Amino acid sequence: MEHPPSLLAPQVHPPPGPSRIELALRTVLLFVLLFGFLVSIETMSKAIKALADTGMLGGGDENELFAGVGNPFAGLALGVLFTVLVQSSSTTTATIVAVVGSGALSVEHAVPMILGANIGTTVTNTIVSIGHIGRTSDFRRAFAAATVHDFFNLMAVAVMLPLELMTGFLSKTASYLASFLAGGSGSAYKSPVKKCIKLIHKEILSLLEAAGLDGKALGVAALVLGIALTFACLYFITRNMRRVIAGRIEAAMNKALGASGFVPLFIGIGLTIAVQSSSITTSLLVPVCAAGVMSLGRAFPIMLGANIGTTVTALLASMAQERPEALTIALVHLLFNSIGVAAVYPFPTLRRLPIRMARTLAILATRSRWWVVAYVFGTFVFLPLLGWFAWRGA
Amino acid sequence: MKKPSTAYDGGFDEIQRRFAQMLEDGRHIFDAAANALVGGTDPEVIRKDLFATDRRINSTEQEIRRMIVINGTVHGAQNFPSLLVTMSVAKDAERIGDYAKNIFDLAADRARLGKDEHPRLVSLKDRISKLLVRARYLYEQEDEQAARELLGECDKLEDECDEGMRRALAADHNASADALAYRYFKRVVSHTANVATALVMPLDMLDFFDEDDD
Numbered sequence: 001m002e003h004p005p006s007l008l009a010p011q012v013h014p015p016p017g018p019s020r021i022e023l024a025l026r027t028v029l030l031f032v033l034l035f036g037f038l039v040s041i042e043t044m045s046k047a048i049k050a051l052a053d054t055g056m057l058g059g060g061d062e063n064e065l066f067a068g069v070g071n072p073f074a075g076l077a078l079g080v081l082f083t084v085l086v087q088s089s090s091t092t093t094a095t096i097v098a099v100v101g102s103g104a105l106s107v108e109h110a111v112p113m114i115l116g117a118n119i120g121t122t123v124t125n126t127i128v129s130i131g132h133i134g135r136t137s138d139f140r141r142a143f144a145a146a147t148v149h150d151f152f153n154l155m156a157v158a159v160m161l162p163l164e165l166m167t168g169f170l171s172k173t174a175s176y177l178a179s180f181l182a183g184g185s186g187s188a189y190k191s192p193v194k195k196c197i198k199l200i201h202k203e204i205l206s207l208l209e210a211a212g213l214d215g216k217a218l219g220v221a222a223l224v225l226g227i228a229l230t231f232a233c234l235y236f237i238t239r240n241m242r243r244v245i246a247g248r249i250e251a252a253m254n255k256a257l258g259a260s261g262f263v264p265l266f267i268g269i270g271l272t273i274a275v276q277s278s279s280i281t282t283s284l285l286v287p288v289c290a291a292g293v294m295s296l297g298r299a300f301p302i303m304l305g306a307n308i309g310t311t312v313t314a315l316l317a318s319m320a321q322e323r324p325e326a327l328t329i330a331l332v333h334l335l336f337n338s339i340g341v342a343a344v345y346p347f348p349t350l351r352r353l354p355i356r357m358a359r360t361l362a363i364l365a366t367r368s369r370w371w372v373v374a375y376v377f378g379t380f381v382f383l384p385l386l387g388w389f390a391w392r393g394a
Numbered sequence: 395m396k397k398p399s400t401a402y403d404g405g406f407d408e409i410q411r412r413f414a415q416m417l418e419d420g421r422h423i424f425d426a427a428a429n430a431l432v433g434g435t436d437p438e439v440i441r442k443d444l445f446a447t448d449r450r451i452n453s454t455e456q457e458i459r460r461m462i463v464i465n466g467t468v469h470g471a472q473n474f475p476s477l478l479v480t481m482s483v484a485k486d487a488e489r490i491g492d493y494a495k496n497i498f499d500l501a502a503d504r505a506r507l508g509k510d511e512h513p514r515l516v517s518l519k520d521r522i523s524k525l526l527v528r529a530r531y532l533y534e535q536e537d538e539q540a541a542r543e544l545l546g547e548c549d550k551l552e553d554e555c556d557e558g559m560r561r562a563l564a565a566d567h568n569a570s571a572d573a574l575a576y577r578y579f580k581r582v583v584s585h586t587a588n589v590a591t592a593l594v595m596p597l598d599m600l601d602f603f604d605e606d607d608d
Contacts, residue, residue: 250405250468254461287467293460 018243026244030237035200037233038193038320041098042201044226045321048102051219072112072165076157077387079116084380089121090234090276090313093333095227097314100329101321107171110329111164114314115157115336116387118307122150123380124279128286130372138290140366145289145296148358149282149303150379155354156340170339174331178324197320234313238277245274253284256302257294264298265345268305278310296355304345307337405468406476409461413484414530416454417589420490421526423447424582427494428519430501431575432512437502444498451491458484479592482600483533486585490526493581500578505571514558515572518579521551522586529586532593541593548587555580 018026083092096113099105129146132139164170205222213221242249252271256264272281285299314330321327344350365371426444429435462477507515525547532540555576562573588601595602 246468247405250464251408253464253468254405254408257460257464284467288463291463293463 023244026240029240030244033233033237033240034316035193035196036229037094037237037316038197039200039204040226040229040233041094041101041317041320042197042226043204043222044095044098044230045102045326046201047219047222047226048099048104051216051223052102052104071390072161074387074390075109075112076116076119076161077384077390079113079118080120080380081116081384081388082113083117083120084123084384086231087124087279088231088234089117089278089310091231092117092120093311093314093330094230094234094317097317097321097326097330098226098230101318101323101326103323103325107175107325107328107332108168111171111332112161114329114333115161116384117333118153118337119150119157120380120384121278121310122146122153122282123376125149125282125286126376126380128283129290130376132287132290133369133372136366137292140362141292141296142286142290143365143372144355144358144362145286145299146282147361147375148296148300148354149306151354151357151361152300152304152340152344153307154379156336156344159343160336160340170332170335171328174328174335175324177331177335178328182324182327193319194322234276238275238280241275242280248274249284253288253294256298259298262301264301265305265308265341268302268307269309270305271302272306272309273312276310276313278306281306281309296358300351300355301345304341308334308341311337405461405465406473409458409465409480410534412454412458412461413480413487414534416451416458416484416487417490417526417530417533419447419451419454420487420494421523421530423451423491423494424497424526425519425523427498427501428523428579431497431505432507432515432519435501437498441498441502444495448491448495451488455484455488475597478597479600483589483592486588486601489585490582493578493585497575497578497582500571500574505574507575508562508565508567508569508572511558511562511569511572511575514554515575515579518551518554518558518576521547522579522582525551525583525586529589533589536593538593541590544590545587545594548583548590551583552580552587555583 079092079096082095083089086092093114096105096110096117100107100110125146126143129139129142132142160170204225205218208218208221208225249271252267256267259267268281272278275281282303285294285302288294289296289299311330311334314333315327318327318330344354361371361375365375423444426435426440426447430437430440458480462481465473466477525544528540528544531537532544558576559573559580562569562576565572591600591602
């Protein structure tokens with residue numbers, strides 16, 4: 001028989017990825033975006049400071065706006081709420097670093113918010129898992145993969161937040177480390193890129209002033225611009241890096257299928273640092289687990305690694321800040337996640353606990369979809385709203 | 395036809411490499427089994443190697459499936475057609491192993507081939523073996539022209555197998571071994587052809603290249 005000309009011959013091989021030139025351009029873009037991110041943190045921080053100075057945040061007391069977060073539950077819930085709304089714990093932690101760096105929020109009050117960001121970030125992969133709801137067995141695996149991260153983070157917060165409130169072990173250790181890293185207690189933390197950041201920040205303010213803004217309006221505009229710029233820079237860093245290292249992500253995930261011990265943990269750390277988003281790392285695992293290609297036990301350490309990897313964003317944000325407290329709160333994030341992993345991962349009994357909880361919830365969720373509704377609503381809507389009302393009440 | 399070098403397609407290249415290994419193992423297992431049937435090799439001598447090769451083919455197919463899920467998850471819809479094609483042809487490569495085992499079973503059961511059919515089956519075996527080598531090569535090279543030529547030869551080989559089967563079925567003596575041998579050889583040819591169709595046929599027409607319009 002005669003065979004027709006090929007219509008889809010290229011289907012054998014997928015479309016090529018970025019060329020060397022594109023890779024070079026994307027690398028340059030990454031540095032531009034990272035710089036933009038630091039500028040955005042500076043803009044946000046200075047705007048909050050300026051608004052506090054004008055008394056807009058509450059009668060000259062810099063902490064008045066955040067008085068409600070003196071209630072740790074409110075702080076925790078606000079961290080969850082903000083992260084759920086922006087779908088990015090990196091944006092939340094970077095914003096908290098900027099607020100702490102401005103002096104408007106103390107480290108003590110910021111700690112629960114940072115911990116809340118950890119819980120809020122898991123909403124993304126829970127949403128991804130709901131996409132598998134059409135096939136029961138796939139959904140059971142996907143939902144377990146999504147919620148194992150939640151359970152671990154909830155457990156970590158349940159144990160470490162009361163300990164922190166009683167002893168201040170996280171903030172004290174972070175403060176010690178920050179003073180050590182900053183070159184001595186009391187000295188201002190200096191980063192090498194600060195001069196450039198300040199220069200660009202001044203230009204931004206000049207542009208806003210040229211647009212006729214001054215006083216409180218200037219502060220509000222700079223704050224909104226800072227938050228928007230932070231979100232945009234992190235979004236495009238993630239998109240850019242996902243394109244650049246897609247092949248490496250794939251190779252790492254293939255490697256993780258057969259890896260054991262601490263290798264998956266380091267894969268999680270590496271991937272998350274590279275894409276600057278723990279949600280990307282964990283959301284990629286959900287479909288792979290749903291298909292049954294990766295077991296929950298193997299995906300779990302990658303998620304734990306993502307928890308540690310995502311702390312790099314706050315550390316980066318602290319580079320733009322002068323106050324050592326900014327570095328301190330970023331280190332609190334790192335310590336919280338590192339201690340959480342160190343306390344759970346090496347011990348099989350503890351390690352299996354969130355896995356069992358996630359599997360149990362997934363089984364219940366496959367029996368009745370109301371469990372999904374109750375869980376998502378309770379964890380990501382009801383809990384944060386309670387905190388919101390506590391904050392408003394204060 | 396050299397593919398452009400990028401820093402991106404390493405994952406799919408690895409899938410392709412595993413698939414090429416499946417085809418190589420398919421050729422090996424077919425040669426071993428067909429030699430036991432028509433070449434006089436003692437089946438017991440090759441049994442262990444043959445079953446180990448079949449297990450390797452099966453586990454490679456499973457690896458490919460896992461890698462396909464990961465590739466699709468990471469790269470999204472842009473690789474979708476390529477992944478579906480690979481899923482389909484990997485199944486064909488796995489089936490080649492299965493039919494080789496059927497051929498081996500015939501040999502192990504001491505099947506008696508007809509004297510007239512034996513030389514024809516030897517000739518078929520040699521040509522199918524070469525076909526499998528070429529299938530791997532053209533798939534790696536994405537050589538459409540070679541794929542069309544291979545499909546033409548597959549048509550002829552399948553016709554020969556059909557003819558052989560008809561002779562065996564019409565024979566006035568028990569020629570069930572001949573019929574089964576032709577049947578299994580034909581299936582190996584068909585699955586090899588399916589691999590080649592991936593290069594020249596649209597996705598929805600994979601496996602249907604030899605279907606007549608009537």
